Amino acid sequence: MNNRVNDFTIKIATVNGTGTASANTLLMKSIFRSGVPVMGKNFFPSNIQGLPTWYEIRVSRDGHVARSGKVDIMVALNPETYARDVKELASGGYLLYDSTWPRPALLSRPDITVLGVPLAQMCNEHFNGVRTRILMKNICYAGVLAALLSLDLELIRGLLGETYAKKPQLVESNMKAIQLGYDYARQHFSCPLPLSVEPMDRTAGHIMIDGNTAAALGCVFAGATVAAWYPITPSTSLMDAFKGFCERLRVDLETGVKRFAFIQAEDELAAIGMVLGASWNGARSFTATSGPGISLMNEFLGLAYYAEVPAVVFDIQRVGPSTGMPTRTQQGDLMACAYASHGDTRHVCLYPANPQECFYMARDAFDLAERLQTPVLVLSDLDIGMNDWMCPDLKWDDAYRPDRGKVLGLEQILEIDRFQRYVDKDGDGIPYRTFPGVHPKAAYFTRGSGHTQFGTYTEDSADYQVVLDRLLRKWQTIKQRVPRPVVDGAGSEIGIVSLGSSDSAIREALAVLRGRGVAVDYLRVRAFPFGEEVERFLGAHRLLFVVEQNRDAQLRSLLTLETAVEKAKLRSLLHYSGLPVSSRFIVEGVLAEIEPSAEHPKDIARA
């Protein structure tokens, strides 16, 4: 067997609402504190309590943060999903289960090692109260894993101390449960297992953070003051985090005055309306939502495009269509966001690939929205937004000041004869705007109805077209101003094109493919519209795999609609199960196309 130290995946199958989240975070963080790169992904139900939930921890000395596509240790604590959990375990893997109850003999597999621990029995003997016993059972397995993986108990105690800083009695009870599991494992099994954790120094200068928290932090640093939203999974935690940061950082301790407005709207229609109202009136304002909210916001997005009102919208994508699977991930809103609303509309979209990009792109989104006077949609997803990712420390340049774009202040207004809202003075398609309350000369009428370049109502064809054509010139300018793509590799005739959270799996897949002698270049688009570099990459490759997490190849559609690429060159690798794409899926998809074999049949690639 290969060296499996610091290179394996644990999957924990439990029932939601029973306290397993804290045990899982504890395990992940203790590995992170040991200096070993780690990733944790939560596959949870759209439910409060009682349905199956899984947590995957990938330990990767090489720093891969995508799903590996295989499970080495399965902690199977949910009888309801036991059969499929056992089935998912890789050959040679370890199955940990609660031996308090008999295990169905039918579910045995000869190729795995079974480790039974009487978790419930031990906790029933040592703790009182039904709820406490359940909670402790679910922390006890962390102790078992600590022994099996050779995790440092003192480190775990330290983490518990931080978590329960205000309730020290909980540190002791949790530690007691962990010790029970730890001791049992040490007595009954040969610890540590061959796949274990050995301290490294690869996590210094890194944090573990989820994308929603990072995006919220970006909004704070960008100087956003008005946040309006309607609760929807998986975007809610972004707004919660923004509120939390503001409550800590923007409240005057003496007076209680809050330097932000946080408005829970009556629905998404109102949330985006509030954002437009506030942005139009000179405040940096944003909302966060998910697919269904984007559908509802369409009408206002069209108005914002046409009337040229800045707005920042975070779309934390989840599985569609319709209500879909609210707690599963997908990249399914690419088309809906790019062309939201009726008539000729196109919107700036940013595609962060990880939490650190959520932070920086949140800042960029506000600057772009104001510079370009148009909505900017930041398309994150549930995988980035709600899972903890290992990221390099976020950095901030104190020289940063918000770029409000072309806004005329009082002095400039006094100098002009007449304010003309939609006239292209600079030839870049971007007009000048003014804020209410400054000077009567600067007043103008914002409307979604036909308007002239002077902002007045019109039904005249020529006047209408002047504005529409200027908006198209602005779109050309936008192409040059949005974040550039990331290109990895050059010279191969095969390329991968992708975006967003598929990135981590692709980068791992590239390493595997290159290791096998298959040279593949990689282009990650970071924004819509696509600029010249995207065009160049598409032109330079004979065969292009478009990797994305939706059924209908939406990125491929956008590429064929908005670039000169030949459709025949594009092969889709589509992953839309609701779980994050794994590197294995991509490797197999690429190999099936370029080296078809029995192991990698060609039709998989065309799925």
Added chain:
Amino acid sequence: MTFIAKPKVSHPSLPRNALGFTRRDYEGALSTLCAGCGHDSITAAIVEACWGLSLEPQNLVKLSGIGCSSKTTAYFVSGGHGFNSVHGRMPSIATGANAANRRLSYIGVSGDGDTLSIGLGQFCHAIRRNLDMLYLIENNGVYGLTKGQFSASADIGTRAKKGDTNLQPPIDPVLLALDLGATFVARGFSGDKRQLVPLIEAGLRHRGFALIDVLSPCVTFNDHEGSTKSYAYTREHHERTVLADFVPREREITVEYEPGEAREVALHDGSRIVLRKLETDYDPTDRAAAAAKVQQRMSEGEHLTGLIYLDARGERPEFHQVSATPAEPLNSLPYEVLSPGSRGLAKILERYR
């Protein structure tokens, strides 16, 4: 539709307000509504009120949705920014705009379709938040731009121009606003400028959500016999309850009132409203009694008008008070007080290790 520009010439003898402006300075573009439209009278009343209050034109923000009524924000105070949003969604634009800058005056002009059908939800929630704005409904019971369909404010039994009879009960914005806790609720009639102008003045100065439902007959689609929103019917059945005289803080009360007839209410900025009750048993500060009275008169086919309810003691805080936002508008806070900077970031990151 007219494309004729309005001449900007005014007679030198026109009276001037404290800022030296004449009424002409508070006008807007030429109206494109039908001749005789009630909405134009309301526009004139708004001009009069803004002039009377000596409002700085740039400090008035005009908001609207879609419909005949919503067009009118272009027809007054051209020195103030206007935002003609989408159908039924003006309250959300108003909420965001107000959140960004609390120092300006916000007037929203809407219609019965815009408010009571497509925009009912946003209307209710703006009231619920006690957003500091004047919300004016130009209520004619009919959809004009789409040519004569009943709106949600049409009374049961009212007849359309083409002969249909309305069978659905109306939604009354005044009753709804009272129920939702609005702090200033009034009803006017476009044909009664004397009553309407002080209501608009008081509504603009009121801190919190002020609703004025203005009956505003549609001369083209709803001014015939059998309609309960025609000029003739409204003249006959609009019943003044409480006359509100608005007295700006700069002015003395000069009118003599009979003892017991008048009651003075001070507004937050020092202005006063003098309420003159036309019925001795009516108390415009009693929400439940006001609602009961409106309902009773409605069942008799009468439109109760005047200042129907006022939260005279200012019991309900408005949106910014609830949000604890600073006195300085959020849109002008310096960046330095909003960003924790690189040192702040380093401290924050410690929690994620």
